[in-house]
Structure formats: structure tokens, C-alpha cells
Amino acid sequence: MNTEAELRQQMSDLCASLFNRGFSVGTAGNVSARLPDGILMTPTxxxxxxxDLDRISKIDLEGNHVAGDRPTKEVFLHQAFYETRQQAGAVVHLHSTWATALSCLxxxxPDDCIPPLTPYVVMRVGTVKLVPYVKPGDPKSGDLIRDLKGAYSAVLLxxxxxxxxxKDLFSAVCAAEELEETAKLLVALRGRKTRFxxxxDVADLRATYSNM
Known part of the structure; x- marks a missing residue:
């Protein structure tokens, strides 16, 4: 388990990497990571x-803001994942171009937004559910995630x-990137005969890499 200081540094570094490589633009997107006594979140x-390491928001296990700047307005979304998926150690929400494009088509x-095009999307992301639209920051987003009862590690809003x-911040970032690149492939292949x-194959991958 990383210390809080180490996790703050990792969050800053990985967020910068996502931004610099075009997975996030402007003030879009938010990231969180679980601690024994609460959750770290990028500020609103x-x-x-x-x-900024010292301005990263921290909320306690009851959702009270205890340190740093105010948390992302999508705090309800993050909390719902942690409440329903005990194995989750981090959550990454992006407005990345190709995955967002799929969410608009x-x-x-809606039950399988990212079909098994490559082995790595199966291994790192799994089945992706489409969640109905609500405005950003609406507490209902958390209710929609809770309704899934922890069955999905990833969704498209x-x-x-x-x-x-x-399971951890590095893995969540890698999975978000894998989802985005697979979405790009799916859009590029639209209208063409595609082999999934x-x-x-999917069952074999899940059996072999279920602990990734």
C-alpha cells in the first residue's frame, strides 16, 4: 500500500501523463484513489x-471534505464505485474522444459497449455497460452506478x-487508456466486416487473467 504522500505524487504524475497525451483536455476528467481512511480526488x-499535490481533495469514508480543495463535482460517481466494488482502489473518469463518441452513437x-475486439480490452477492462445520461455532477449518477451492484469495472456515461x-491507480489509468484505444479501433472499423x-477466446482470457 502506498503512503498518502506517495499516492498524491502518483496521482499528479499520472494525471499529467493523461493530459499531455490528449486523453484529457481543459478541465475535463477526474481521478480518485482509495486510502484506508478516505479517498483522494482531483479538485473541481x-x-x-x-x-498540485497539496490541493488534491480528500474526503473521509462518510464523504465529508476533510482536506485540500473541493472535490470534483463527480464525487458521487466515484463514491458509488468504491461502495459497490470493494476491490476498486482507484477510479478514472475521462472525456476521451473515441470512447465518448461511442457513448453518443x-x-x-448498451449492455456491451466495447465488444471483444482485442485480448487486452477483455483482460484489462471487461464488459462495459452504457449508463443513461444525467447532467454532470448530478447525485443521480451515483445511484445509477449503485444499481449495477458492482457487476462492471467500467461504464460509458x-x-x-x-x-x-x-485495483490501483496505475491499473485504472492503463485500463482507461485501453478502453479509449479500443473505442478508436471500433469507430475506425465501423461499416467493415470485423472479426471479434x-x-x-473470451472465456479463456477471463480464466487466465481474472486477477489482473
Missing amino acids: NSTLGAI EDTN ANHGPVVSA LSEA
Whole structure:
């Protein structure tokens, strides 16, 4: 387990990496990581490209703001993932271009937004559910995640963007990137005959890499 200071530094570094490589623009996106006594979150209206360690928000396990700047307005979304997925150590929400594009397309399968195109999206992300649109910062977003009862590590918020959870911050960032790159491939291949992994392939991957 990283110390809080180490986790703050890792959050700042990984957020900057996401921003510098175009996974986040302006003040879009927010990131959080679980601690034994609470949750660290990027502050509201902040850019992932310049996260100040001392201004990272901290809330306690009851959701009270205890340190740093005010947390992201999507705090309810993050809390819901931690409440329903005990294995989640971090949550990454982006407005990345291609995953957001999929969240806007009418024919995106709401029960399987990211079909098994490559082995790594199966291994690192899993099945992705489309969550109905609510305005950003609406507490209802947390209710929609709770309704999934922890069945999905990642979702697409309709007309908004992806949210990905994982066992730790590095894994969550990698999974969010994998989802975005797979979404890009899916959009690029639209209208073309596409070979997906078989059910047997997917089952084998899940059995082999279930602890990733």
C-alpha cells in the first residue's frame, strides 16, 4: 500500500501523463484513489495537466471534505464505485474522444459497449455497460452506478464519457487508456466486416487473467 504522500505524487504524475497525451483536455476528467481512511480526488474545475499535490481533495469514508480543495463535482460517481466494488482502489473518469463518441452513437450496444475486439480490452477492462445520461455532477449518477451492484469495472456515461475502476491507480489509468484505444479501433472499423474474439477466446482470457 502506498503512503498518502506517495499516492498524491502518483496521482499528479499520472494525471499529467493523461493530459499531455490528449486523453484529457481543459478541465475535463477526474481521478480518485482509495486510502484506508478516505479517498483522494482531483479538485473541481482543475486541469489534469497541473495537479498540485497539496490541493488534491480528500474526503473521509462518510464523504465529508476533510482536506485540500473541493472535490470534483463527480464525487458521487466515484463514491458509488468504491461502495459497490470493494476491490476498486482507484477510479478514472475521462472525456476521451473515441470512447465518448461511442457513448453518443445510437446503435452502441448498451449492455456491451466495447465488444471483444482485442485480448487486452477483455483482460484489462471487461464488459462495459452504457449508463443513461444525467447532467454532470448530478447525485443521480451515483445511484445509477449503485444499481449495477458492482457487476462492471467500467461504464460509458451516455453522451459524456468513460469511467473505469481498477485495483490501483496505475491499473485504472492503463485500463482507461485501453478502453479509449479500443473505442478508436471500433469507430475506425465501423461499416467493415470485423472479426471479434469468440466466446471461447473470451472465456479463456477471463480464466487466465481474472486477477489482473
